[in-house]
Amino acid sequence: MIRFEKVTKRYAGPGKPALDQVSIDIDKGEFVYLVGTSGSGKSTALRLVLRELRPSSGRVHVAGKEINRMAGWKVPRLRRQIGTVFQDFRLLPNKTVAENVAFAQQVIGKSRREISRVVPETLDLVGLKDKGDRMPDELSGGEQQRVAIARAFVNRPMILIADEPTGNLDPATSVGIMNLLGEINATGTTVVMATHDHGIVDQFTKRVIELEHGKVVRDEAAGSYGFQH
Amino acid sequence: MQLRHVLTELRIGLRRNLTMHLSVILTLVFSLFLAGAGILVQREADVAIDELGNDLQVLVNLCTEDDPTVDQGLENCAGGEVTAAQQERIEEELEASEEVESFSFQSKQEGYDRAYAQAERTGDAYLFDVEDPVVTPDTWPAGYWVTLETPDEADGVISALSGLDGVSVITDQREALSQIYGIMTILKYGSWIGAAFLLFAALLQVANTIRLAALARRREIAIMRLVGASTLYIGLPFLLEALVTATIGVALAAGGLAAFLHWGVEKGMAEQVTFLPWVDWSDYVQTLIGAFPPGIVFLGPALTLIPTLLLTRKYIKV
Numbered sequence: 001m002i003r004f005e006k007v008t009k010r011y012a013g014p015g016k017p018a019l020d021q022v023s024i025d026i027d028k029g030e031f032v033y034l035v036g037t038s039g040s041g042k043s044t045a046l047r048l049v050l051r052e053l054r055p056s057s058g059r060v061h062v063a064g065k066e067i068n069r070m071a072g073w074k075v076p077r078l079r080r081q082i083g084t085v086f087q088d089f090r091l092l093p094n095k096t097v098a099e100n101v102a103f104a105q106q107v108i109g110k111s112r113r114e115i116s117r118v119v120p121e122t123l124d125l126v127g128l129k130d131k132g133d134r135m136p137d138e139l140s141g142g143e144q145q146r147v148a149i150a151r152a153f154v155n156r157p158m159i160l161i162a163d164e165p166t167g168n169l170d171p172a173t174s175v176g177i178m179n180l181l182g183e184i185n186a187t188g189t190t191v192v193m194a195t196h197d198h199g200i201v202d203q204f205t206k207r208v209i210e211l212e213h214g215k216v217v218r219d220e221a222a223g224s225y226g227f228q229h
Numbered sequence: 230m231q232l233r234h235v236l237t238e239l240r241i242g243l244r245r246n247l248t249m250h251l252s253v254i255l256t257l258v259f260s261l262f263l264a265g266a267g268i269l270v271q272r273e274a275d276v277a278i279d280e281l282g283n284d285l286q287v288l289v290n291l292c293t294e295d296d297p298t299v300d301q302g303l304e305n306c307a308g309g310e311v312t313a314a315q316q317e318r319i320e321e322e323l324e325a326s327e328e329v330e331s332f333s334f335q336s337k338q339e340g341y342d343r344a345y346a347q348a349e350r351t352g353d354a355y356l357f358d359v360e361d362p363v364v365t366p367d368t369w370p371a372g373y374w375v376t377l378e379t380p381d382e383a384d385g386v387i388s389a390l391s392g393l394d395g396v397s398v399i400t401d402q403r404e405a406l407s408q409i410y411g412i413m414t415i416l417k418y419g420s421w422i423g424a425a426f427l428l429f430a431a432l433l434q435v436a437n438t439i440r441l442a443a444l445a446r447r448r449e450i451a452i453m454r455l456v457g458a459s460t461l462y463i464g465l466p467f468l469l470e471a472l473v474t475a476t477i478g479v480a481l482a483a484g485g486l487a488a489f490l491h492w493g494v495e496k497g498m499a500e501q502v503t504f505l506p507w508v509d510w511s512d513y514v515q516t517l518i519g520a521f522p523p524g525i526v527f528l529g530p531a532l533t534l535i536p537t538l539l540l541t542r543k544y545i546k547v
């Protein structure tokens with residue numbers, strides 16, 4: 001579903017590359033942690049999958065397509081197959097919870113009938129059935145992240161990308177978010193989650209890919225975060 | 230794509246940047262008005278040249294059957310209507326002269342029509358319309374429009390032609406016309422230069438408006454890109470805003486030009502200065518939708534849409 005072939009990403013300016021000859025292969029339906037210290041290249045890898053960035057060398061394949069040289073006008077279609085969640089939620093503060101989720105459908109031209117069917121269904125899935133009319137700032141951090149996950153999942157993407165989704169949350173709330181991501185993974189959605197949250201990785205055992213200075217130093221089918229950190 | 234959503238966005242966008250949009254519209258109106266006025270002046274020069282010739286042209290009338298110059302004691306037309314041989318001789322002289330750039334023949338009917346148009350303006354058309362009129366196409370002289378190489382060298386050819394049989398009167402309005410056309414040229418370029426400065430100001434304002442709008446909407450735009458909205462969808466509100474501004478600007482400028490043509494030209498200058506033909510509503514239409522110079526109906530949208538397209542590409546590119 002996602003394949004990196006010797007991908008190197010160098011940002012402008014001097015210094016070592018953010019990703020250095022990274023090769024990764026992630027199958028459909030997998031749940032993968034991308035771990036590593038801050039600055040190890042996790043976010044860079046995720047942004048390459050979204051084609052927010054292009055590799056300096058090497059190839060990135062997503063859903064069977066090499067996306068490096070994909071024409072610009074096809075990129076939106078690629079992104080419709082990928083849901084994205086961030087540490088800072090990125091909700092629109094002037095829209096209600098339901099409107100935030102619906103927004104992701106409106107802007108890709110879904111019909112109002114479909115939106116009014118799928119949005120409540122998705123809010124129900126993330127456990128916010130009764131909070132559709134709230135504004136984001138009336139919700140707790142965990143609830144806001146659930147809204148963000150609902151927005152990422154509302155178009156039923158094949159891939160869900162989460163960049164430190166529990167980074168702003170306390171451990172108890174994080175567990176709830178992890179259960180939700182596990183549910184989404186159980187529907188067949190491939191989940192790639194960047195994190196440096198030891199507790200989570202050790203508690204919810206999944207495949208672990210560890211980056212260090214932009215290189216893959218470990219790829220374990222059912223790993224722990226590791227002792228070196 | 231949902232029209233309702235796009236229209237809502239458009240309304241919000243217009244309201245959010247209302248003062249910016251108003252200043253863009255104002256600048257646009259004045260620049261388009263000036264550009265349009267420049268086009269009208271150019272067309273005024275064209276219609277005047279069409280009838281009176283340009284400041285390089287002299288009209289050489291040929292003798293008629295009963296030519297008035299004979300009564301004035303001139304010999305050239307003593308033989309009555311100009312003959313083919315005389316005409317050939319005149320053309321030879323024109324071809325040989327180094328002062329002449331080109332010349333063209335004007336038939337009796339064409340000359341009559343021009344004179345009639347002029348008489349209509351000055352209120353003398355009755356002379357042509359009475360029963361058994363003195364002037365008819367038949368008695369009107371044919372002639373040659375002679376275009377000179379340079380405006381102030383015509384003495385040679387004029388004196389050579391004056392001595393030829395078959396040549397009646399040589400009309401030389403170069404001096405008066407060159408003053409009029411000089412003023413028109415200054416007016417034309419003056420308004421275009423003014424328009425250019427204002428158009429440039431409008432361009433900068435459009436750019437600024439878009440920058441602010443993109444800034445105000447940056448969260449939404451980031452999310453739209455993330456969930457895969459097309460560039461067209463993201464950019465459409467910006468384009469529509471630009472189109473609305475341009476439409477209002479063009480409409481107001483067109484209204485201003487219409488008022489100018491009606492009160493300033495038709496009810497103003499045309500009544501005072503009757504020897505000149507004046508621009509009319511067909512010239513006005515050309516000012517709005519002409520291809521070259523581009524009419525303000527094209528100029529306005531181009532000025533707002535092109536920077537919008539370029540800048541939205543920059544701000545919202547995937």
Ligand SMILES: Nc1ncnc2c1ncn2[C@@H]1O[C@H](COP(=O)(O)OP(=O)(O)O)[C@@H](O)[C@H]1O
Binds near residue numbers: 011018037
């Ligand atoms: N936009 C950028 N411009 C320049 N350097 C960047 C940019 N984004 C990240 N980097 C650098 O690339 C490296 C990897 O960053 P990142 O992928 O964000 O790591 P992580 O997400 O693991 O913390 C770091 O050294 C960081 O400073």
Ligand SMILES: [Mg+2]
Binds near residue numbers: 042043044
């Ligand atoms: Mg990061």
